[in-house]
Amino acid sequence: MQAVWPSPHEWPEVARRMCNDSLRLLQRRMIDEIGRLKLELDKHDERVNAVRDWQKKSLDCLVELRSYMSYKMDPQIMKTYEFIQEQGTIPEKIYEVLYHRAAKADTLLGEINKCSTSLLSCSSEAYTEINYQLIVSLTQAVDGYFEQKPELPAMPEGDPLPFSSEEIWNGIVMAGSHRTMFLPFLKNLPPLSPCSSPGLSVRSLRLKLNYTSSFGSFGTDMGQFSEPAGICVGKDGLIAVTDTKNNRVQVFDSIGCLKLTFGFSDVPGGGLMYPNCVAYCRLTDRYIVTERTPVHQAQIFSADGRFIKKFGQDLLQFPRGVCVDKDGTIIIIECKVMRINLFDRDGNLIRRFTNPSVLNFPISVCCNDNQQIFIADNRRHCIVVFDYNGRFLRTMCDNGSISFPIAIAITSVGEIFVADNHQSFNMSFFTQNGEPLRVYESRNRHLHCLAAVVQNDSRVILSTKDYRIYTYDCK
Missing domain, CATH: 2.120.10.30 (TolB, C-terminal domain)
Structure with missing residues (x-):
């Protein structure tokens, strides 16, 4: 079917209709957009409440972590402090072990010298089985002395602490909160600075x-x-x-x-x-x-x-x-x-x-x-x-x-x-x-x-x- 084109005198009316249709289309699009935006605006309070809820949960989590640190850091630091203080007694412990061993060796030597002097001063006829048994006993005592090797406490060496500060920090964070929001930060946590005091005051973590x-x-x-x-x-x-x-x-x-x-x-x-x-x-x-x-x-x-x-x-x-x-x-x-x-x-x-x-x-x-x-x-x-x-x-x-x-x-x-x-x-x-x-x-x-x-x-x-x-x- 052949298309019928408007005559020249109809063109203004056609153009007017086309413009009206275009404007109605634009109006509809903008009305729909404004309606959509109003719906989104109506969700403002919902968004505010959601964010506030998230903030509260996040702050509760942070407070939980901080409280746990306050609760756990003092005992942990004090335990480490006691360990360090204990290391200071190691030389005295070594000295005490060695002193008692030297005293025991000196006693055995005195018994040996006494027996030796007794044997030198008597004749061969005076040697008896009693003297022989005494020598056997002294021999067994000396053998036992050398078999009993005391274990000396090890001197502190290497790292100054029994565990690294990073291990303490990461352990506290992992134990103090199971919230996944903290996990991305674990690998970037700074190491703890060296402590110059015997304990960490809870007041400093308030x-x-x-x-x-x-x-x-x-x-x-x-x-x-x-x-x-x-x-x-x-x-x-x-x-x-x-x-x-x-x-x-x-x-x-x-x-x-x-x-x-x-x-x-x-x-x-x-x-x-x-x-x-x-x-x-x-x-x-x-x-x-x-x-x-x-x-x-x-x-x-x-x-x-x-x-x-x-x-x-x-x-x-x-x-x-x-x-x-x-x-x-x-x-x-x-x-x-x-x-x-x-x-x-x-x-x-x-x-x-x-x-x-x-x-x-x-x-x-x-x-x-x-x-x-x-x-x-x-x-x-x-x-x-x-x-x-x-x-x-x-x-x-x-x-x-x-x-x-x-x-x-x-x-x-x-x-x-x-x-x-x-x-x-x-x-x-x-x-x-x-x-x-x-x-x-x-x-x-x-x-x-x-x-x-x-x-x-x-x-x-x-x-x-x-x-x-x-x-x-x-x-």
Whole structure:
């Protein structure tokens, strides 16, 4: 069929139609592209969440690796240090072996000379079988002496360490993390630099953190502070803070919303005066609050802030740290007289003891389920441990791992948490035997750290003299 071409007068209309078709095609293409781009843009939040999730997992992995290094490097370095020190005793050991062998040889020679002199001084008729047996015995003794060749300790030679620094480093990385993201870096890891000190301090491997949240300000209104001197975690994760100069305790939820205030002087019998420390008893669902000068006592309040009773008026002097064990036993330490007091759940004295030879300025206290009391001593820069009968058990962290501790607590997994305020705010975690686990340092400079507590196993809550409460995530 032959094509019909438009006549000349139809060309403008044909051109217009062609242009319209082309424009509609272009419009459709751009509309489809914009739709596709909008769909991709709608995935922005999904991408952000995915990247944040990846970052969190990656940082958790990095923290895991760093924590493992903190935990493993000290024992490894100390083991190597002990090995090096042991090598220094090798010459003495060699000398001792050779000295005893020379002494034994000298004794045998004396017996031989004695027998020889005896034989020379007697006639041939005087030779008896006894003399013959003596010579046989001496011969056997000399033969035995030369057969017993002592093994001398080998002198150190070759590499200064029993294993290379690269082996230590790669071993720690491989053992500390099974994440494949670290594997590409193993072959490029730098060797460890030579150690000039006997051990590697966990403090030198501390991670630096920023606080995750904060709340509070200076003032007398609800939710404000004049001196947040004490802090504890109560039921359902509520945070109780002693507002010392406002003579009250304020209770907040985990994000800093005020839930309860108690201790006002207009409450019959239950007005607080300069409360400084607070603890929560899970068994009785009560708060125990200590009060400093001039009252020197403690008070018990219900979880809803209702006054229950006072105790310790005639017993306590400068009460400071307070904690409660799983059976409701209340433990209060007196900082200036260095005394530990144990009360039952109702505030009746069970026993009290002191030990000035090991205590200097006890500032905070916690206890475990085995009736062991852990006391942070601010001036001895260590943790002192007693049992409930007052028997001194041990000191911990007295190797420079903490300085000027301000708080101690036990985490939900049984680790010892210690906060110190030397140069910066430091958060250290140890086993109950004092072995270091991990250390964190705040990147934020706080005016003055007053108290700290750990929630669950890793959330640290800090009160400071800038009238604020800060939280840190030490995962």
